[in-house]
Amino acid sequence: DVVMTQSPLSLPVTLGQPASISCRSSHSLVHSDGNTYFNWFQQRPGQSPRRLIYKVSNRDSGVPDRFSGSGSGTDFTLKISRVEAEDIGVYYCMQGTHWPYTFGQGTKLEIK
Amino acid sequence: QVQLVQSGAEVKKPGASVKISCKTSGYTFTSYFMHWVRQAPGQGLEWMGIVNPSADVIEYAQKFRDRVTMTMDTSTRTVHMELSSLRSEDTAVYYCTRDDKNSWFAFWGQGTLVTVSS
Numbered sequence: 216d217v218v219m220t221q222s223p224l225s226l227p228v229t230l231g232q233p234a235s236i237s238c239r240s241s242h243s244l245v246h247s248d249g250n251t252y253f254n255w256f257q258q259r260p261g262q263s264p265r266r267l268i269y270k271v272s273n274r275d276s277g278v279p280d281r282f283s284g285s286g287s288g289t290d291f292t293l294k295i296s297r298v299e300a301e302d303i304g305v306y307y308c309m310q311g312t313h314w315p316y317t318f319g320q321g322t323k324l325e326i327k
Numbered sequence: 328q329v330q331l332v333q334s335g336a337e338v339k340k341p342g343a344s345v346k347i348s349c350k351t352s353g354y355t356f357t358s359y360f361m362h363w364v365r366q367a368p369g370q371g372l373e374w375m376g377i378v379n380p381s382a383d384v385i386e387y388a389q390k391f392r393d394r395v396t397m398t399m400d401t402s403t404r405t406v407h408m409e410l411s412s413l414r415s416e417d418t419a420v421y422y423c424t425r426d427d428k429n430s431w432f433a434f435w436g437q438g439t440l441v442t443v444s445s
Binding site for chain 1: 362371372373374386388389408422424429430432433435436437438
């Protein structure tokens, strides 16, 4: 199985400051069709996960533009340009290129 | 709008089975894949399997292959997931989640808590 490794696992940030989460996969996530099926999810406390970013860098509808995704191959990053209070929660990366689909361990974003 | 409404919480004894439902609305049922993902208390997300309603194709993660059964009922637009031989480690919130034209897991149900305890 493809192992997804996130860092850091805990991320204390000051409101208004930027934040960055890294995700590394054990195998390249470039599919034979040319797409890279790598997504980011946010899970607020007590809620279901919500997809933020699909195929590395595409923001889902309704996701604030302070969220951005980048990367390629095996290394990916989620950036929040200015953290707001509503951003607290756990962030997961996920790959849908290789069977079975796998998630990272999660990064808990909290306010300092 | 797309809605995935799951059945309510369950409490089961070790060795029993549980069947969870996910009733869909707001889209053409056969047009999108549906998945089941679980989350143990305080833990991360774990993919269990995929249902392709249009092709009647179902695939399971190897870890669950001998204990899980996923079914679909086109007439009621509902997907079901049954997990057998339950053990305490199966205590988790189980989610159904649907793909969209862009990628995996675009829409999520509210989750169903399954507690396995003697």
